[in-house]
Every structure is written in structure tokens, then in C-alpha cells.
Amino acid sequence: MSAVAACGGGGSGTPAPSPAPSPSPTPVPTPTPAGLYPSYNTSPIAADIAGMSSTAVDIAGRIKAGWNIGNTLEAIGGETAWGNPLISKAYVDFVKASGFDAVRLPAAWDQYANQTTAKIDDAWLDRIKTVIQYCVDAGLYVLLNIHWDGGWLENNVSVDKQDAVAAKQKAFWEQIATHLRDFDEHLMFASANEPNCDTAEKMEVLYRYHQTFIDAVRSTGGKNAYRVLVVQAPNTNIALAGSLWNRMPTDTASNRLMVEVHYYEPFQFTQLQEDASWGRMFYYWGKDNHSTTDPTRNADWGEEDFVDQQMAIMKSQFTDKGIPVVLGEYLASVRKNLTGDAATLNQKSVTYWMKYVTEKAVANGLLPFVWDTGGAIDRRNPAITDPVEINTVLQATGKK
Structure with missing residues (x-):
């Protein structure tokens, strides 16, 4: 979820055990403007496959249930600016003990960077490294991204902005990848969060941003030469993935890419907090859950058949081809204003x-x-505060 809005998306089942196909050729991206930022790939090293032998499909097979630590490392104004405490080792250990296999770490970078040189503050890089170490020590897989981050990438998937955005994408990922290069395959990188993209023209720009990300990470060498990388569908939306996504980026590593989508459908049920001109809030969802006394709040689209159709798109387009799909965000929350x-x-x-x-x-x-x-697990004194949500997810993933 971005600081602005959540976007719909979808998913699909267990990736096929066969190796992912080799990426199809893609046009060479327009070179980044020379001299806009310094090169931060100042210490590339030889490729190191130690601890990095698993393919994307291998790792996908080990992740049954994942957890987001949201509104924290991506918070504008600092890690605690949006009301959450600093991420602690005790909290991370509790997430693992609760039954989760992986965590997604949404992170901001631009607010910690020099706006002239794109140099990220060393203290922030070290803080991110500390949190990742908590996760790896707990036996969790970690998915680290560049999140909304003020929208410098998400809101600028456009031809006129692509040179400047690609330059910053390159500069940031050269630094992030170099600083975190020694972590083994438990650490994965994600190019973006919810890139605003809804046309074929914008899709070509988004491909360029993803290619810039992949090339920057790989160029730093070491374990990054084999690290699993995750690229986001347009708007992380399943329907747009189905209509606009026509190829995978190129990669020097074989079978090390995943695709990411999000799912908040129907938005009127999962997220909408007041009636809008385009639609009303839904309180009730599912074939057996429609109200006879409050029928105007029943979902009238986006129910079981829609979920089935959306997930099937991801299966046919990606997972059936050996390309794992990360359902990076999804959630529906109860409405506190209702009674009885x-x-x-x-x-x-x-x-x-x-x-x-x-x-x-x-x-x-x-x-x-x-x-x-922070709503389902207390982060200050780690404890489950929404056992219904936690148990539902763990049971549905076969973890409980």
C-alpha cells in the first residue's frame, strides 16, 4: 500500500517445480543521462554463489505465509513518524514464532538522500541492515523494496520523466545493493511498490525502471549476482498485468526473478471509508454473507467468482511458466463503526x-x-492482538 492509495491485484498457486524459462529479449533501454548522479558502483566484486544456489521457484516453495512491517521504514519523517515503534529483534522473532516464513520491508530512501547527489545517508543504510539481520537471524526470508518514498518513481512512470527517474533508480540501487551485498539468499530486493502505470506507453517506461534496477543490483557482484529480484506489475494490479505485461526483463542470472501484484478488491469492501461518487462502501462480502436488512451494503461485484478469475490470470501468465508471483499486499479490515x-x-x-x-x-x-x-501484532510488547486474522491466514496457508 502506498501513502496515497492501495491498488488492486491478484495471485496464483504453488509455482511449478520446473525451471523458469529464459527471459525473452527486450529492447535496450535509453541510456541514463551522463553525469546526473555519480556512479555508486565503486567497488564491484566477483560473483559469489555461496549461499545463493536457490532459484526463485526454490525460494517460493519455502514461503507459505508472509508478513508486512508496514508504516514503519517507509514512514515519511522517520521510522516512528506514523505511530509505530522502532522495529525490534523481539518483534521480528515473534513474527517468526507466530508462524510466518517471510517479511516484506517497505522502505523509503529519498528522504535520507542528498537531493543533488542521490547519496543515501550511511546511518540509514546501517539501520536497514540491522533490521534485515534481525530477520535473517530469525530464519525469515526478507523482501526489501523502494516503497512509495514520496512518489518520485511511483508517480512518474512517464516518458518525460523517465531519464531522471531511471538515474535515481540506478544510483539508489547501486548503494543499497552494495551495502547489503553479503546477505545470503534469504534477502530479496524489489524494484518498486505500486508504480502508477495503465497504458502500453507507460508500461515501456516501467520496463525501463525494472531493467535499471536489475542491472544496478547485478553490477555490484558478489551474492547480488544471483540474488532473487522482484519486479512489480503495472499498479501491482492483476487485470493490468494481464493486459499490459508482455515480457520479463532480461537478467544475467537464470531463474532469479519474481513478479509482484497486490489485491484489495473490491476496494469498496477492503478500504473505502466513505461513500464516493463512483461507488458506495460494502460491509458484507461473500455468497453466504449478504444482509437482508441492510442490502445496500452488500458487495455487488468482486466476490468469489472475481477472485477465482483474477488468480487464474496470474497462474496462466506467470506461475504456470515457472515465474513465481508475490502477493505483496492484501487485507480487509473490520469496520469499527458497526454494532449488533x-x-x-x-x-x-x-x-x-x-x-x-x-x-x-x-x-x-x-x-x-x-x-x-501494527493492528494484528502489537509491536511494542509483541503479542497477537487480532487472533482471528492471524489464525485465518495461517490456517489458509496450511501453517496451522
Whole structure:
């Protein structure tokens, strides 16, 4: 989820055990403007496959349930600016003990960088490294991205902005990749979060941003020569992935790429907080959860058949071809303003949505990462505060 909005997406089941196909050729991107930022690939080293032998499909097979540490490292104004405490080792250990296999770390970088040189503050790079070490020590896989980050990439997937954005993408990832180069395959990098892209022209620009990311990471060498990298579908939206995505980026490493989508459909049920001109809030979701006394709040689209169709797109387009898909964010939350039977039916609907979406994602090969900003696990004194959500996800992924 970005600081602006969540975008829909979809998933698919367990990736096929066969190796991913070799990436298809793609046009050579327009060179980044010379001299816009210094090169930060100042100490490349020889490729090192020690601890990096697993393919993307191998790693996907080990991730049953993933967890987001949201509204924290990506918070504008600092790690605690959006109300969460500093990420602690105790919290990370608790996430692992609760049954999760991986964490997604949304992160901001631009606010910690010199706006003239794109140099990221060393203290911030060290802080991110510390949090990753907590995760790796706990036996978790880690997916680190450049999140919304003020929108410098997400809001500028456009021909007129692509040179400047690609230059910053290159500068940032050269630094991030170099600083974190020694972690083994438990660490994965993700190019972006929810890039705003909804046309074929913008898709070509997004391909360039992803290619810049891949090339920058690989160029630093060491374990980064083999690290699994994740690239985001347009808007991380399943329908747009189906209509706009026509090739994988090129990669010097074989079978080390995943694709990411998000899922918040129907948005009127999962996220909308007040009626809008384009649609009303839904309180109730699922064939057995429609209200007879409050029918205007029943979902009238986006129910089971829609989930099935969305997940099937990801299966046919990616997972059937040996390309794992990360369902990087998904969540529906109960509405606190309801009481009585309405509250009971809304809770039943939310639980059913979480169960159904998770099960269908897994069945079609997607790796589900629940979005959380501190509401389901207390981060200060680690404890589960929403056992219904946690148990639903873990049961749906076969972890409980």
C-alpha cells in the first residue's frame, strides 16, 4: 500500500517445480543521462554463489505465509513518524514464532538522500541492515523494496520523466545493493511498490525502471549476482498485468526473478471509508454473507467468482511458466463503526474474504504477504492482538 492509495491485484498457486524459462529479449533501454548522479558502483566484486544456489521457484516453495512491517521504514519523517515503534529483534522473532516464513520491508530512501547527489545517508543504510539481520537471524526470508518514498518513481512512470527517474533508480540501487551485498539468499530486493502505470506507453517506461534496477543490483557482484529480484506489475494490479505485461526483463542470472501484484478488491469492501461518487462502501462480502436488512451494503461485484478469475490470470501468465508471483499486499479490515448484527456479519465477511483470497492465492501459486501496520501484532510488547486474522491466514496457508 502506498501513502496515497492501495491498488488492486491478484495471485496464483504453488509455482511449478520446473525451471523458469529464459527471459525473452527486450529492447535496450535509453541510456541514463551522463553525469546526473555519480556512479555508486565503486567497488564491484566477483560473483559469489555461496549461499545463493536457490532459484526463485526454490525460494517460493519455502514461503507459505508472509508478513508486512508496514508504516514503519517507509514512514515519511522517520521510522516512528506514523505511530509505530522502532522495529525490534523481539518483534521480528515473534513474527517468526507466530508462524510466518517471510517479511516484506517497505522502505523509503529519498528522504535520507542528498537531493543533488542521490547519496543515501550511511546511518540509514546501517539501520536497514540491522533490521534485515534481525530477520535473517530469525530464519525469515526478507523482501526489501523502494516503497512509495514520496512518489518520485511511483508517480512518474512517464516518458518525460523517465531519464531522471531511471538515474535515481540506478544510483539508489547501486548503494543499497552494495551495502547489503553479503546477505545470503534469504534477502530479496524489489524494484518498486505500486508504480502508477495503465497504458502500453507507460508500461515501456516501467520496463525501463525494472531493467535499471536489475542491472544496478547485478553490477555490484558478489551474492547480488544471483540474488532473487522482484519486479512489480503495472499498479501491482492483476487485470493490468494481464493486459499490459508482455515480457520479463532480461537478467544475467537464470531463474532469479519474481513478479509482484497486490489485491484489495473490491476496494469498496477492503478500504473505502466513505461513500464516493463512483461507488458506495460494502460491509458484507461473500455468497453466504449478504444482509437482508441492510442490502445496500452488500458487495455487488468482486466476490468469489472475481477472485477465482483474477488468480487464474496470474497462474496462466506467470506461475504456470515457472515465474513465481508475490502477493505483496492484501487485507480487509473490520469496520469499527458497526454494532449488533451488522458488526457480526461484517466480521464474518472480513474473515471469509481473508480465508478465500488466501486459499485461492496459494492454490494458484501466489506467495501471500498480509499487509499490517501494527493492528494484528502489537509491536511494542509483541503479542497477537487480532487472533482471528492471524489464525485465518495461517490456517489458509496450511501453517496451522
